[in-house]
Amino acid sequence: MTRVIDREPPAAQRRWSLAFIERLRARGLASKGFSTSSAGAFAVLVGGAGVSYLAQVATARLVGVDSFGIYMYAVSWLLVASTLSTLGFHVSLLRLLSAYRAEGNWAAMRGVIRFTALIVAVASVLVALLGMALTLSTGAEPELRVTLLIALVATPLFALQLVGASIVRAFGSVVAALAPLRLGRDSFAIVLLAGLVGFGFAPATAPTAMAAMSASGGLILAIAIVQVRRKRPAELDGVSPHSALRDWMRPALPLTVIMGADVVMARSGIIVLGLLGDARGAGIFAVAFSLSILIALPRMAVAAAFAPTVASLHAQGDHDGLQALTRRAARLTLAGAACIAVPMLIAMPMLLGFFGPGFAEGAPAAAVLVAGQLVAAAAGPQQHLMTMTGRETAGAAMHSGGALIGLVLCFLLAGPFGILGAAVAISTGVVAWNVAMAWFAFTRLGLRPGLFVARAAPSQI
Structure with missing residues (x-):
């Protein structure tokens, strides 16, 4: 082949x-060249895969195979809920911001960033509340139920992470957009989990692992917000946002x-x-x-x-x-x-x-x-x-x-x-x-x- x-x-x-x-x-x-950007992104992704692998090994060893399965099941629902909560805007932002930058339409760029952050925040909170109501109405065993509830509370954090990373990426910083999510999130989560369990603050269970991941999600969101502020084009300063709601909603x-x-x-x-x-x-x-x-x-x-x-x-x-x-x-x-x-x-x-x-x-x-x-x-x-x-x-x-x-x-x-x-x-x-x-x-x-x-x-x- x-x-x-x-x-x-x-x-x-x-x-x-x-x-x-x-x-x-x-x-x-x-x-800097297409291949250079790809190489930088590849390095981050490979490093992130290594971090994720080690974090999963450590988590499985700490909590055991059964609790690890519950944890990964809850993580899967967290990723489903947070991704759906973006309504696809973290993808359309790549195209919209690239086009607005090429046109020099800074007012529309500022408007779509503000609009996306607001609508994703509202959507993720609603999805989280619906998921919590469904979880509480089921007869799931306690460890599974608590783990799912913690995951759902973290849904807005993870959804807004995706938006922040897309904005930074559209501003031309591919590596800066990928590194916190790929290298930081699992690293922070396993350090928090090891600390909680090692110092006796919490038991080695799926809810503890999920709580560590949720706290890590909050930290990564804070980093994303800082990155957006640092990477934003200077032309956005002092520009009043312009709304093009029909164009923004069409691909949603x-x-x-x-x-x-x-x-x-x-x-x-x-x-x-x-x-x-x-x-x-x-x-x-x-x-x-x-x-x-x-x-x-x-x-x-x-x-x-x-x-x-x-x-x-x-x-x-x-x-x-x-x-x-x-x-x-x-x-x-x-x-x-x-x-x-x-x-x-x-x-x-x-x-x-x-x-x-x-x-x-x-x-x-x-x-x-x-x-x-x-x-x-x-x-x-x-x-x-x-x-x-x-x-x-x-x-x-x-x-x-x-x-x-x-x-x-x-x-x-x-x-x-x-x-x-x-x-x-x-x-x-x-x-x-x-x-x-x-x-x-x-x-x-x-x-x-x-x-x-x-x-x-x-x-x-």
Whole structure:
């Protein structure tokens, strides 16, 4: 597969890369280079993955496999609730702020930032209250109920974190946007948990772990607010906010669907296993999924620089630039994913074994999840291609379709086949979603996606 993609000799590849970066710089789209931004984001994501892995190992060791499963189940619901509470605005901000900056429309930029912060704050509080009411009305056992309630209280903090990170990213600071979330949140949480348990302030249970994560979320939000103030363009000072409510609300519904589908696709295995009463399986599956998601780090890193660049190229009507960018992004994501997947599969039993007895059962499920992520890597960051070119509705339909396939299959397969059945279900949904997006990009946008991108002609560079 690699030979099909990398058909150019090394010298030609270097000339292509240099010419492509210069093309972006000439448009003012990559002052430090697309590859440089991606490399910085990748470094943060890799470091964050390492921190997350160590934090999960420590948490599992501290609270045990059963309480760890309850904790990860509550974390999954926290991420679902906080992501849906953004109403997709943390994604649309990337496009809107990039466009307003290119136009010099500082009044609209200030207006959309203020509007987004307000509406996400209100929505997240309402979602949290609804979730708390539902939790209290169920007959869940005490440890699970208390853990869920703590997670729901933290929903506004996590939702506003996403908004703050998107604003900083749109201001051109990709690494500054990613670092607090990826490096800080789990680090602070495990330090707080270890302190609470080690000094005897709280027992080693799921509610204690969730309380530590919630406190960490508050700290990360404070950092995000400081970063927004530091990175904001000077032109925003003294500008009265302008409202364009119709333009801002138009993409809200499809983006909410996309974000909901994304988090459901990532968390449905844990949630379904938890709903089926298998907290232990939910914890093991959460670890397997967390390891497999490392394969997505190159795609996420490339997407961090890819998304605002796509928005700018699309605004300029540069189809050739979009095709070249798509090709380069797919090659970077696949090469990076392959480099991670091979050693990870070899070391999988050892990596799972660090969590304690029983976690090695997740090795087959992790291998299936890795295979699904490799397919997604071969296609490149296609979802950003949809959202940054104004195809939110189509992107929402395809993403929700893939998530629905995965969710339905989870309910069908997780009961009889446990964590392996859940892994097969999730990977099937991921593959279906990426195939649908590749077809849409080719037939509607005229872009050859992922591995279907033929060798670029000099005129396209």
